[in-house]
Amino acid sequence: MKTELVISASSDRADIALLEDGRLQELIKEKGDDSFSVGDVYLGTVKKLATGLNAAFVDVGYEKDAFLHYHDLGPQINSWQSYLRKTLKGKQQANISNFQTSSNIEKEGNIGDVLKQGDQILVQITKEPISTKGPRITAELSIAGRFVVLVPFSNRVSVSQKIREREEKDRLKKLVRGIKPKGFGVIIRTVAKGQTAEDLQADLDSLIRKWKTLHRGVKRTNKPVRIFREMNRASAFLRDVFNDNFTGITIDHQELFDEVKEYLEAIKPGASKMVKYYNGQMPLFQFANVDRQIKGAFGRSVSMPKGAYLIIEHTEAMHVVDVNSGNRTNTAENQEANALQVNLLAAEEVARQLRLRDMGGIVVVDFIDMNSAENRRAVYEKMRDEMKRDRARHKILPISRFGLMELTRQRVRPETNITTREENPDNLVEAPIQLIDTIASKISGKKQKEIFVHVHPFIEAYLTKGILKSVKKDWQKRFKKKIVVVPRDAFTMLEWKLLDKDNNRI
Structure with a gap:
């Protein structure tokens, strides 16, 4: 089975499609840097204790407070709070090998005995905001790598339940116990099966560097702030799904292309050769037949x-x-x-x-x-x-x-919903004319000298109809800009957007 990844991105979004033998299997739509993504770490403030729920609501900067249940505090919450206080005062280094840990909290205790209103706390997003609910969070922070997950203030080494062979479990535990730094626990992921000590060491070293980045991000502040961001979703997705069946990764955004190529080379030397940059005129999802599959699947x-x-x-x-x-x-x-x-x-x-x-x-x-x-x-x-x-x-x-x-x-992020119903052209009456006027008005206010107009194929035909004279030619003459009209199979009849030459929305 051949597995491919197709990533269409701009400065404020990334659409990721996983294809198996050319058939669409997974689709992820990532928003810009302001989104609250799973794995991100925030320095938040406890706004309210809900003793009836045995939970707290924590301000992490989202419009709705995040929900933190007692069971999501983690047994080492007292150690985390002690670490946070010392770090904010500048008295704690990233090295926690000699950190004096506190006793674990009771398994079935009360949140009021651990936190109080106004406390600052380090939390990690476990479920993105969905519908009317704010994000779900945990105070038991961890940093995920390709083969292992690093858990500060824990000494436990555990292995994924999906690795069933006792001999392999024992081998991996023995390897990790020999290389893990003091003060950290490690969860060994399923993909670590069969990996060498060198592979595990390299992954662990990478996570320690991320821990140091997180530590540097903890600074005194009066408002909630994100102090550590999970890698871009394209690389995070690749981290979780990459295997020997992958035959190609195609990306239409230069910066993301460079990031993914660098990440892939780090986790599997030589594999970065399969990463290809696409700069064709036709949108990548349309070129790779993803748009058509989206319309049929959603x-x-x-x-x-x-x-x-x-x-x-x-x-x-x-x-x-x-x-x-x-x-x-x-x-x-x-x-x-x-x-x-x-x-x-x-x-x-x-x-x-x-x-x-x-x-x-x-x-x-x-x-x-x-x-x-x-x-x-x-x-x-x-x-x-x-x-x-x-x-x-x-x-x-x-x-x-x-x-x-x-x-x-498990639900960790909003469901992907894509409108696929087509309007009946016979019922649109004046709508296309109004649409043309709206697009023209938007184009006139743009500073760019080259604008790409993405529209439904029927609208594209209307805009470009005519050899010597067409709506598109009239726009170019009137606005003194180069106009490129791009038909998009995945668009509904009245859907449209304007992009610049770098594929950024304008």
Whole structure:
């Protein structure tokens, strides 16, 4: 299986698509530097204690306070608070090998015994702001690398449960215990399986440098501030998914291209050769056939082979997926066999959709009814196999007699929603004319001498129609600018945007 990464970026966003054998499997849309991303560390202030919830609300600079439960304080919270006070006074170095740790807090204690209103506290984002809720945070900070995770003020060495071989677990523990610095605990990740001591040492050294960066960021301040940023999401995503199946990484942004190339060379020397820079006129996602796949994958209805399809509905409480056989034959003789065949296809597509849309929380899948318990078991096993590729924590229950499968999936960031419904051109009446006037007005106010206008293909045809005279030529003459009209398959009829020559939105 060939795996490719396609990254289309500008100064304020990055869209990341993971393709397997050319088929879109995951899509991540990253916002600019002001977003609250998982892994970022903030120096926040306790605004309010909610003793009934045994939690605190912490101001980290977001419009809504972040939620911190007692169980997310971590057993070493007293050591962290002591470290913070000393660091703010300039009395603590990054080296914590001789740091006098405090006793661990009780496993089932009260948050009021640990924190009080107005306390400053170091916290890390574990769940990004979703809907009306602020970010979810933890006070048990950790720094993730490719092979290991560094945990300050802990001496514990643990191994991912996905590494099942006892001999390999013991080998990795022995290696890490021999190289880890005093004052730090280490979690050994699944991808560390089979790695050498040199690989683990290099990863650990990189994390120690990041710890020193975090330490330098702790400064006295009267307002919440981000003191450490997780690496850009493209590199973080690559850190978690990169394997020997990767055949190419294509990026259309020079700065991000350089960062990813440097990161890849650091984690696997020689692998940076697969990173390619794209500077074609056609948008990268359109060139790589990602736009077309997005339109086919993000609608309410998702097609599957041989006429079968899914209907995906979202409510405040859960996501519901309905499996339909479409126009497949439904005679009594082969009804059970058809149901099994469609349900197996659906299990594969549902697992893909969960990753693609990053759907979290409770999901209920209404499979086509099957009388055979053996067939229901086969679909359940197929779903479990497909979900093994999902990095988010999840739990799957067997299919009930009513054909329903319930599962939960970890939610750490807002679900990816993309509007794919097209407007009916016959119902638009004056809308295209109004759209043209709006775009022209925006262009007239821009200072750039070269502007790229991204629009739906129908609108592009309207703007460029005519050999000697067209709307586009009229704009160029009137505004004295070079205008390039770019058709975008993924855009809805009235969607548009203006970009400069460096692919930055203007």
